[in-house]
Amino acid sequence: MATIRDVAKRAGVSVATVSRVLNQNGYVNEETERRVRQAMKELNYKPNEVARALFKKTSKTVGLIVPDITNPFFPELVRAVEDVMNIYDYTVILCNSDEKVEKEREYIEVLKQKYVDGVILTTNQFAPEEVEEWDVPIVVLDRPLHERYPSVVADNYEGARLATRHLYEVGCRRIAHIQGPNHVVNAMERFRGYQDEMRALGLGDRQLVIQGNYQLKQAKEAVMAALAEHDMDGIFAGNDAMAVGALKAVQQCGLRVPDDIAIIGYDGIPLTEMTTPELSTVSQPIYEMGAMAARILIKQIEGKPLEKLHYQLPVQLVVRQSTSRRGLT
């Protein structure tokens, strides 16, 4: 690997001049620049990003901490972040935290040691004082952390109301909600949306909440248990994976979807189009959320002002077979 000194020697100039050509700053004579570029080409010179990072304290690298890439909600988010970062010449270090604060903390430490320029994280588990101490630009994604920190989230509350109302409009009166883990803010917001909409529909005293943890298997079992005890004709699942679990449970009990029980999920992941019947869902603009978080982080890194600190993107009701009953809707 050729170094800047090799290039300088070959072009008959000093390293400072080569560096100026490289960074397009300072004065460089046209003819000199030509010679330098020629030398670079001949030596196939590529600047060493590590040396550059050491001096500039910036590495053109960002960290992305997600709970688990294996959870089908995240690949698209990750992809979006990677795409945008790539455009601006940043690379992305991927970290899976399994929702464990301790792992998140460790990753932050490692990322800082590598001089990452910023971090996007999907968590709501940190105290703002701790984040402050990290002293690295961050953007939180999918889950609001604290008003101090820029965030990109979807409108969970409104989405939950939409879903609940949709079930009502399709004829459901005994609407159950499968709730996500209660340490996750967006799950709580969706729950709140369900509660408020139920009250607004005059079904406040007919609420039925099933505890889930955003996972298919656990949701399936919880729904099986609930079906044995309670009567219901509609299920609003806190995410799509749990909606699939509910679908399986309902079918396994010999009931028909949507005729006996209508089901709607949340997130809008591709999976929802693959089941039979296809699942209705409240779709979040996943790619757009990731892309926006990336753009905001870059703005922060480059010291540009943010127009807004908190972005809340709209969600959209997607009606498919799992809630399409008897000509209704």
Next chain:
Amino acid sequence: MATIRDVAKRAGVSVATVSRVLNQNGYVNEETERRVRQAMKELNYKPNEVARALFKKTSKTVGLIVPDITNPFFPELVRAVEDVMNIYDYTVILCNSDEKVEKEREYIEVLKQKYVDGVILTTNQFAPEEVEEWDVPIVVLDRPLHERYPSVVADNYEGARLATRHLYEVGCRRIAHIQGPNHVVNAMERFRGYQDEMRALGLGDRQLVIQGNYQLKQAKEAVMAALAEHDMDGIFAGNDAMAVGALKAVQQCGLRVPDDIAIIGYDGIPLTEMTTPELSTVSQPIYEMGAMAARILIKQIEGKPLEKLHYQLPVQLVVRQSTSRRGLT
């Protein structure tokens, strides 16, 4: 951020001594070491990995190039790589190539500039001479690149034979194969397995090949078209996504799975358990493949000898509802 010189000053020693404590090499007096560690703790000192990387030409970072994290086959693979790398204190830079050689080449260049210690890649599109020039340890995953380079793949050929034979045993005689893209080696191996098994079953002249590209939508349409023209009672799809596409197409034509047409996929991604009926598939040990590739890369990086250069992992037939007919199997 405290530097090694700050620590040295506080402990009343030279930077060399601090470095020795840090790296546990050279002689250091016990009492001195105690003082140094004390100073580190007081200053909350964390060594700067960038400075270290510059000198050592090694960064405790590896690159992972996959076609598209959004493709449901890859998240588990990526997760496995990340998990193992994490254990050995490496971090992972994730790159999506969209199967484009040009993007792969660019990523390699960027990764090298960052002094990554090695790269895991999922491609079969490079000439060995080019890879040679990169001069960075690599391991290829899922698709063999060249005998020169360590690889971890599953037994695609045998898996395809298993799937085909299974359809036969379940009563199918007109077995179609949805083929993956022909620039992807594993797709071709599966195709070859299908051909050979069909011949071995005495169905050599009953082969029906549908061209797919590993994507659900395209496969669905191709199967729709094929159903209109040909008669078939079994479909072996080159991957699970296409199997779902086939399932949709068959159901949409008013035919029953598995009674009219049995379907089996390939890969064993979680999605196969979410459809109705659940899909039979040939399951690859995805996590294990990723983990093994990571371990091999680390061995290479650390200059340890590899017992074997090429690992071919066994696959497993997973029978579910989509091929369970009339009490057979």
Next chain:
DNA sequence: ATACTATGTGTAACCGGTTACACATAGACA
């Protein structure tokens, strides 16, 4: 003619680690 500014280039310190080499001391062995 003088002062000032814009242009162009080189030297060397610096970023924060690592390590070759020099040097010092103490105990062991002949």
Next chain:
DNA sequence: TGTCTATGTGTAACCGGTTACACATAGTAT
């Protein structure tokens, strides 16, 4: 007593970039 080895520590160069500062020249305004 002299030599050798093991132990312990510091100085300074080095990794490969960036940039403050110095210096030189030419053109321009006064």
